[in-house]
């Protein structure tokens with residue numbers, strides 16, 4: 365461990381607030397995605413502490429059709 369690793373600023377939050385506790389985290393993970401008919405969907409995030417409470421679900425990258433699904 366170097367001294368710089370202790371003194372550099374915390375990186376900005378990577379996602380939105382946790383859907384459980386509402387706190388932002390630099391290590392927030394995508395736990396869900398809500399599709400909306402009137403615009404882009406909403407990505408749900410959770411902090412690492414609460415992310416394990418969510419079952420694995422589709423996230424935006426997983427909803428995109430892959431090259432093997434194209435005709």
Ligand SMILES: [Zn+2]
Pocket residue numbers: 382383384385386387410411413414
């Ligand atoms: Zn949380």
